[in-house]
Each structure stands twice: as structure tokens, then as C-alpha cells.
Amino acid sequence: xxxxxxxxxxxxxxxxxxxxxxxxxxxxxxxxxxxxxxxxxxxxxxxxxxxxxxxxxxxxxxxxxxxxxxxxxxxxxxxxxxxxxxxxxxxxxxxxxxxxxxxxxxxxxxxxxxxxxxxxxxxxxxxxxxxxxxxxxxxxxxxxxxxxxxxxxxxxxxxxxxxxxxxxxxxxxxxxxxxxxxxxxxxxxxxxxxxxxxxxxxxxxxxxxxxxxxxxxxxxxxxxxxxxxxxxxxxxxxxxxx
Amino acid sequence: xxxxxxxxxxxxxxxxxxxxxxxxxxxxxxxxxxxxxxxxxxxxxxxxxxxxxxxxxxxxxxxxxxxxxxxxxxxxxxxxxxxxxxxxxxxxxxxxxxxxxxxxxxxxxxxxxxxxxxxxxxxxxxxxxxxxxxxxxxxxxxxxxxxxxxxxxxxxxxxxxxxxxxxxxxxxxxxxxxxxxxxxxxxxxxxxxxxxxxxxxxxxxxxxxxxxxxxxxxxxxxxxxxxxxxxxxxxxxxxxxxxxxxxxxxxxxxxxxxxxxxxxxxxxxxxxxxxxxxxxxxxxxxxxxx
Numbered sequence: 346x347x348x349x350x351x352x353x354x355x356x357x358x359x360x361x362x363x364x365x366x367x368x369x370x371x372x373x374x375x376x377x378x379x380x381x382x383x384x385x386x387x388x389x390x391x392x393x394x395x396x397x398x399x400x401x402x403x404x405x406x407x408x409x410x411x412x413x414x415x416x417x418x419x420x421x422x423x424x425x426x427x428x429x430x431x432x433x434x435x436x437x438x439x440x441x442x443x444x445x446x447x448x449x450x451x452x453x454x455x456x457x458x459x460x461x462x463x464x465x466x467x468x469x470x471x472x473x474x475x476x477x478x479x480x481x482x483x484x485x486x487x488x489x490x491x492x493x494x495x496x497x498x499x500x501x502x503x504x505x506x507x508x509x510x511x512x513x514x515x516x517x518x519x520x521x522x523x524x525x526x527x528x529x530x531x532x533x534x535x536x537x538x539x540x541x542x543x544x545x546x547x548x549x550x551x552x553x554x555x556x557x558x559x560x561x562x563x564x565x566x567x568x569x570x571x572x573x574x575x576x577x578x579x580x581x582x583x584x585x586x587x
Numbered sequence: 588x589x590x591x592x593x594x595x596x597x598x599x600x601x602x603x604x605x606x607x608x609x610x611x612x613x614x615x616x617x618x619x620x621x622x623x624x625x626x627x628x629x630x631x632x633x634x635x636x637x638x639x640x641x642x643x644x645x646x647x648x649x650x651x652x653x654x655x656x657x658x659x660x661x662x663x664x665x666x667x668x669x670x671x672x673x674x675x676x677x678x679x680x681x682x683x684x685x686x687x688x689x690x691x692x693x694x695x696x697x698x699x700x701x702x703x704x705x706x707x708x709x710x711x712x713x714x715x716x717x718x719x720x721x722x723x724x725x726x727x728x729x730x731x732x733x734x735x736x737x738x739x740x741x742x743x744x745x746x747x748x749x750x751x752x753x754x755x756x757x758x759x760x761x762x763x764x765x766x767x768x769x770x771x772x773x774x775x776x777x778x779x780x781x782x783x784x785x786x787x788x789x790x791x792x793x794x795x796x797x798x799x800x801x802x803x804x805x806x807x808x809x810x811x812x813x814x815x816x817x818x819x820x821x822x823x824x825x826x827x828x829x830x831x832x833x834x835x836x837x838x839x840x841x842x843x844x845x846x847x848x849x850x851x852x853x854x855x856x857x858x859x860x861x862x863x864x865x866x867x868x869x870x871x872x873x874x875x876x877x
Contacts, residue, residue: 405795421783438655439653458650466588470872476646480647
């Protein structure tokens with residue numbers, strides 16, 4: 346049903362640390378690998394001149410000019426935020442798009458999807474991409490086929506992007522539980538919502554990059570202002586006159 | 588937003604068709620015999636042809652029947668119900684007109700209201716989308732209904748048609764006037780989209796991907812805006828001013844046909860702009876207000 350649940354027992358989601366993310370794209374690759382084997386994420390002309398493909402996670406990078414401090418480059422992974430008030434769910438005409446009452450994961454039932462694309466329009470975050478080969482909508486499943494999968498070793502029962510992240514910038518847990526590791530991270534680091542004014546109440550939170558101190562002068566700076574003396578100085582003056 | 592021909596054709600043709608069906612159902616005009624057959628066939632042809640065009644937009648049309656299931660929440664599902672309800676409820680009226688069966692007009696009036704309700708549900712599919720600020724305004728359903736009513740009045744040869752056509756022009760102008768500031772008023776920037784506004788002013792350092800993807804093709808459309816001003820003038824003149832003028836001239840049926848074609852061309856231009864000029868907030872992640 347495309348009616349949203351009044352509340353969900355759990356709010357499973359991700360907390361993404363923009364301070365430690367280095368933009369290595371490992372999460373993109375792990376996500377694509379796992380979900381391509383599962384639900385299928387097609388590519389069109391992948392090795393040709395105009396490659397294109399379906400991805401559930403994309404890593405952007407931004408440069409931020411900071412007043413009275415050095416500028417920063419911030420790498421920024423973007424995927425479904427599993428919103429509490431998910432506009433992509435209610436617009437769906439077939440009931441293919443739904444939010445689970447038990448854990449809050451937003452999913453697509455591909456057997457019911459007509460590929461109208463309205464859910465992708467409704468999402469402010471660009472979290473949904475239509476698979477050009479299958480004609481149905483794809484989105485992050487929070488690796489629902491990993492996190493409850495008892496045939497996997499326990500340490501692997503988390504989303505592929507979290508499992509693979511080499512800098513531990515991605516964290517998975519229950520954001521409805523104030524004592525969970527992820528909730529504590531959000532509280533300690535000032536985790537925030539993307540575009541809160543859109544009224545979507547995202548579950549996923551982003552941890553802001555830590556503030557950098559003022560720029561320090563390079564230890565090599567004194568060497569930049571060398572006055573040549575002696576023969577070198579004479580040469581410098583003579584050559585300067587030519 | 589990408590101005591997909593299937594969606595532009597669908598919303599323009601079916602809007603005109605349902606508007607005309609509303610007038611026929613309401614009994615203004617009340618044709619009979621072969622004339623009734625051709626007029627009702629035109630109304631049904633436009634409405635159903637438009638609906639068929641919309642299915643070309645679907646990636647997986649075999650599930651189309653499932654679109655009737657979510658009427659409680661989805662405007663697209665409500666549109667499916669309203670269109671079928673109005674087409675079915677008007678069919679006995681059409682037969683009554685053609686064969687002179689003398690069915691009470693009330694049935695046609697109910698069907699006529701349902702036809703306009705269909706146009707309203709179509710408009711609400713776009714209006715509900717908060718992520719496209721230009722659409723997210725009460726003027727969107729006013730414009731869709733305005734086109735349906737004025738177009739229907741034109742095809743019916745109704746005395747009010749010239750006035751209604753001019754009113755559509757005024758609504759179009761208002762839609763553009765209000766819509767041009769909509770994105771800025773929504774207050775979303777690359778800073779709020781990434782949350783990096785708490786740090787400073789962000790700009791794109793490196794694109795997330797060098798090639799295109801579904802999001803960029805579907806929601807970040809920039810090419811057409813160069814010609815927007817010219818197209819707006821063209822849409823205003825063709826959809827509103829010229830057909831209103833032609834209808835005033837004593838040209839009879841030929842005048843209606845000529846005005847109808849002009850109006851349709853103008854309506855298509857206006858609907859193309861409706862999509863091409865609409866900017867989705869996801870463009871902010873890509874450094875494009877597209």
C-alpha cells in the first residue's frame with residue numbers, strides 16, 4: 346500500500362560522516378556489485394563513448410569556501426534517505442512503492458511497478474533511478490537482503506556500502522533507538538537532515554565536516570623571499586638589466 | 588524537467604477532449620444523428636487518444652491495470668478512476684444523442700463534471716510535487732482546467748469561447764509570472780541540499796559521474812530555455828488571442844476548425860514550456876538549477 350505507516354517500530358538508516366569520507370567510490374562499487382547480482386542494475390554502453398547506468402548511490406564532491414578559514418573539499422555520498430514522510434511512496438499509483446512498518450525501509454515491488462517515473466519526480470534527493478533495460482524503478486533497499494540474511498556471517502549483515510567503506514564513514518543502525526550507536530553519533534556530532542524544508546523527515550543523517558583551524562603559514566615560506574648576494578647577486582642585477 | 592512528447596501530447600489532447608466531452612455531456616451543444624456521432628467521436632478520440640499516448644511514457648505498461656489500486660493516496664490512480672468513470676458515464680449520453688433516445692440530461696451533466704474532475708486529477712499529479720517548485724502552486728490546476736474549459740467551449744462553438752480563450756491567456760501569463768520566482772521562493776540551494784551551508788558556500792568541485800544518467804536526462808533539462816521568451820509569445824498568441832479573434836469573425840464551422848487548430852498548437856507550446864521550464868531541486872546536487 347502506498348499509504349505511509351503512521352509510525353515504524355524501527356527506523357533503520359545510515360549515518361554518513363562527511364568528515365571522514367574520502368570519496369573513494371568504494372561504496373558505489375560495492376552497492377552496484379551486490380544489487381546488480383540481486384535485483385539487477387543495468388548499464389547501457391558501459392565501455393563505449395556514451396556510458397550510462399543505474400546506480401543507487403552516487404558520490405559527489407563539492408568545494409566549500411569558508412569565511413575566515415581555508416576552503417574545503419567535501420566528498421558527498423547521495424542515496425535514498427528512507428524518509429519518514431516519503432513523497433515517493435504516496436504518489437505511486439500501483440502500490441509498488443512502499444514503506445515497511447516494521448523497520449521503515451522504503452522499497453519498490455518491481456512486480457507491480459509500471460515505470461511511470463512519478464516517484465523519481467517526487468523525490469527531492471534524486472534517490473531513484475529508472476532501469477533503462479528493465480523499465481522499472483530502482484532504489485536503495487538498505488540491503489534488506491543482507492541485513493536479515495542469516496546465511497551470511499554476522500559481520501556481513503549490514504548494507505554493502507557500510508561493510509566496504511575503508512574509512513568507516515558510513516554507519517548503519519536504528520535511528521529510532523536513542524541509545525543506538527548511530528543515534529549517539531548523530532547527537533554527538535550534530536547530524537543533520539538534507540533539505541529539511543521539503544518536509545520529508547529523512548531517516549538518514551549526515552555528520553558535518555569538522556571545522557578546520559585557521560590556515561598556518563608554510564614552514565618553507567621564509568625561503569620564498571631569498572635575496573641573492575655575492576656573485577649570484579651581481580648576476581641577478583646584471584641579468585635583470587638586460 | 589524533460590519535456591517528453593508522450594506526456595505533452597497526453598495532457599494536451601486528453602485535456603481538450605475531456606473539456607469538449609464536458610460541454611457535450613452538459614448539453615451545450617445538443618447535436619443529433621450523424622453530427623452527434625462525429626462530435627462525440629471527436630471528444631472520445633481526443634480523450635482516449637491522449638490517454639493512450641500517456642502509456643508510451645511507461646517503462647513497464649503491462650502492469651497498467653494495477654494503477655487503479657491506490658486511489659486513496661495517489662493522484663495518478665485517481666486520474667485513472669476519474670477518466671474511466673467519466674468515459675463510461677458519458678457513453679449512454681452519446682448514444683442517446685446519436686439515436687435520439689431522450690436520456691435525461693442529468694446523466695450527461697454528472698459525466699461532464701467527472702470529465703472536468705479528470706482534468707483536475709491530471710493537474711494534481713504535477714501540482715503535488717514539492718520538489719518542482721514551479722508546479723507546486725494552485726495556479727497549475729487552474730491552468731489545466733482553463734485549457735480544458737476554453738478548448739471545450741471553442742470546439743462546441745459556445746458563445747463564451749472567445750472570452751474563455753482570453754481568460755486562458757491571462758492565466759498563462761499569471762502562471763509564468765508566479766512560476767518564474769517559484770524556485771527562489773522555495774529557498775533550496777546547493778547549501779541546503781548538501782547541508783554544507785552550515786560550513787560555507789559550496790560549489791561543484793568534480794561531477795559525481797562524467798556521463799549522463801536517468802536523473803540528468805529526466806529532471807535536469809536546460810536546452811530549451813533560450814527560446815522560452817519567444818515560445819511564450821507564440822503560445823499566448825496561438826492558444827489565446829488568435830483563436831479568440833477568429834471565432835469573432837463570421838466564419839462558421841471553418842472558423843471553429845481553424846481556431847481549434849491554432850489553439851491546439853498554442854496549447855502544445857504552452858505545455859512544452861510547462862515541462863521544459865520546470866526545475867527540479869535535484870539539479871542542485873549537480874550545480875544546475877535544472
